[in-house]
Amino acid sequence: MSLFDQVPTVPLDGTFALMEACRVDAHELKVNLTPGIYRDENAKTWVLPSVKQARAALLADQSLNHDISPQLGYPQLLSAARQLVFKDTLDGRFITSMQTISGTGANHFIASLLSSHLRPRTVWVPNPTWDNHREIWRHVDPGIEQRNYPYYDHETCGIDGDALLSTLKEQANTGDAIILHACAHNPTGVDPSPELWEGIAQMCEEKGIFPIFDLAYQGFATGDADNDASAVRHFTTRSSSGNSSTLEFAVAQSFSKNFGLYSERVGALHVVARTRDGAARVEGMLKRISRAEITSTPAFGARIVAAVLHDPVLKAQWRQDLRTMNGRLGDMRKRLYDGLTRRNTPGSWGHILTDIGMFSMTGLSPEKVAVLKDRFHVYLLPNGRLSVTGLTEGNVEYVAESIYQVVKH
Ligand SMILES: Cc1ncc(COP(=O)(O)O)c(C=O)c1O
Known part of the structure; x- marks a missing residue:
């Protein structure tokens, strides 16, 4: 008996639960298209070159202390x-x-x-x-x-x-x-x-x-x-x-x-x-x-x-870093679109090209999203949201084929 027995049981947060399920999924072709986290072409979280440089300078600064910030912040x-x-x-x-x-x-x-x-x-x-x-x-x-x-x-x-x-x-x-x-x-x-x-x-x-x-x-x-x-x-x-x-x-x-x-x-x-x-x-x-x-x-x-x-130089690098991330996302959007349309995948896919940012809605029902996960180890949010950041040159064709297999019936 505990005082906390009366605390309601809360289901796991959907996004974190899916990320965890993907993490422990041992399938070699698994693809994580759930989080809004920018990944590079190796599906790794990218450290921006501008951030790397600023971080190195901070770490090298022997005078840096850990005093508390003012109340409004740094x-x-x-x-x-x-x-x-x-x-x-x-x-x-x-x-x-x-x-x-x-x-x-x-x-x-x-x-x-x-x-x-x-x-x-x-x-x-x-x-x-x-x-x-x-x-x-x-x-x-x-x-x-x-x-x-x-x-x-x-x-x-x-x-x-x-x-x-x-x-x-x-x-x-x-x-x-x-x-x-x-x-x-x-x-x-x-x-x-x-x-x-x-x-x-x-x-x-x-x-x-x-x-x-x-x-x-x-x-x-x-x-x-x-x-x-x-x-x-x-x-x-x-x-x-x-x-x-x-x-x-x-x-x-x-x-x-x-x-x-x-x-x-x-x-x-x-x-x-x-x-x-x-x-x-x-x-x-x-x-x-x-x-x-x-x-x-x-x-x-x-x-x-x-x-x-x-810092004007670092800021220019950062602006370039933004373009690098966006360029890769645009490229992945195009490859996914090509992969889907080449297969005559049922559905309308043109918006994949014109949508902006990290995400697109695939229009897949929660049931189809579940099949995608269980049969093909491709992870989307249950509402059909696909995070383009998880696509790479190495997996985009597999993702297109998996979506095609799931929606063709
Ligand atoms: C629309 C939107 N707002 C806010 C956030 C907050 O993110 P963070 O707390 O990491 O800055 C997110 C993160 O996914 C988001 O998608």
Whole structure:
């Protein structure tokens, strides 16, 4: 008998469970297409050359100590992180930036801040979305209702913009929050057009809905970090009816993917306010939340990101590293598409070429995904999401053949 006998049994997290199942799968042809982790052509987690250089310099620095960071985080990280998101678009705005435990921590902190102070009745999440959005909000405040807004249209393999806007216009309430993937949407690989972003901004402004940008893949949509910040920057620079936009919003930024620093947990939360007083209050409250939850942020990964972004030579190398990753993903998309269409695989596959970022939806049902795993040892998420990062020249034909075998019946 234990006090904990009454604790509900929680099923394993789907993504981690699949990664573990794949790890222990002894089949020589197994292919892991589940995680959003960039792998190189040998299916190994890539250490970016820019990161390697910055890391070597840090490790060689005998004066480096392990003093605690200031409460908002490592200052050089925060200035670089903010510049990477907003560049010079913040005229007349006030922003609070705080280092977080990667993108997950940034999502968590903004959920905590809103839950205790803006008290949204509902948080709107795209259908589909990163599974952890729901977990984070449920964990922070089960009293906040979670609702889906329409996003992916399985017929067109694109976004149903009309349904998205009309649902929110008709059903969202003032004070609600909405999660928006800033670029390279996970899991679908499709992003709103500039016109749709403006429609979303207008709708948020008119209805008084608080936008939260989740920026986990900056650099993976187009290969260029500035282009990939365009939706966020639009929210700061747009004007409505000749006046500057009144929107206040947050950005949850992750450096896991675009620096390959998955285990270092580097991220930042930026909250854009319209008054200096509002920003100061946000800062105070974020410090309080951070003190209670983590006291201070880890510095090693933050120092690496800051070193790269503050050094013009390393930054140029990093931009090249982004292009290298995107180039390989584009090549794998083409090879998978060719492999599927050469076999006349039933289904529509053109979107594999036009989707962006790490992911594409295959349209495979959970049953077919299970067959793919059990018979062919090819691992996808149950919703049919394929992570292009796990494809290599050595396995892409096998994956195409396996998908063909599973869907041909
Ligand atoms: C959409 C999205 N947001 C946030 C994250 C957070 O990742 P991390 O906490 O590693 O930065 C992920 C990771 O997969 C993601 O896909």
